[in-house]
Amino acid sequence: MMAPVPFKNENQNLKFCTGTSYTGKLDSEGQMTGLGTYSYPNGTEYRGHLKNGQFHGSGMIIDIKSKFKMCGYFINGKCDKYDIFFGDGLEYNQENWSYCTESDRRFWIEINQGIPAVGETFLTNDKPSRIIPPGHYDTGEGFFDPKSDSIVDALSGKRIRHVCLHERKRILENYRMNQVDFEMKHNLMKEVKEVDISTDSWVSSDGK
Structure with a gap:
């Protein structure tokens, strides 16, 4: 002992x-x-x-x-x-948190500096918004890589930590992704919707 x-x-x-x-x-x-x-x-x-x-x-x-x-x-x-x-x-307060909610969707930088002129917009609270690598999502803490389920440092690219399935789902559904990837995903969803619409029309016209 x-x-x-x-x-x-x-x-x-x-x-x-x-x-x-x-x-x-x-x-x-x-x-x-x-x-x-x-x-x-x-x-x-x-x-x-x-x-x-x-x-x-x-x-x-x-x-x-x-x-x-x-x-x-x-x-x-x-x-x-x-x-x-x-x-x-x-500042985050547990009892009264109204930042980026449905009642006020402004970023903190817009609250402090005012909303930019027509034609300009803030994608994030940073100015300018940092560029997201292809295939990644911006989590604020770093960039999320879906292939490895890891968040990597935005500057060095070094792995910060692994994410759980719940956090992965939340990131993929809500976080900002690389612009090229976003446009490809948007166009793909648009094509799928158009196929669904044309299929529905064909079925209804056939009477089945």
Whole structure:
């Protein structure tokens, strides 16, 4: 049986085999405790209170690259209440969320800078909208590749993470795709509808 690790009042700098790291205090059992920072390999960090090796108390999860922040209160590793702040200043509130809904479909950039002149349009909240590689979908986090079911970094092309079947379905049905692919898909659907219409007409005229 291993002897308990004595309580360290000063901050520790630990690195784990998963690629994560921790800067903060440890309790007598060697568990993360008090105020600390837990960092993930992708650049995401948790900054806040911990207890028994888990997020516990007020804390913030932040993506250093995009400046996305989720500020909340954690209980034994689970987030109980939270508010989300995007890197461009947009704030998400659980109780009153009206952004890009049927009542107001403006992007955040249009809310702040006004709607562009006639003839111009915003496809995304970015100006200009980034170019999507062929066969990919823009998820905001990166580009989704249906062949590998992975989201890749928009700049480096490196794989960020794998998506589940539910997320894959949502992306394919709702997210912006490469313009050439979109036009091909649109034309194909148009041809299918025309075939359906002509088939219905033929059947009805035959009386069967």
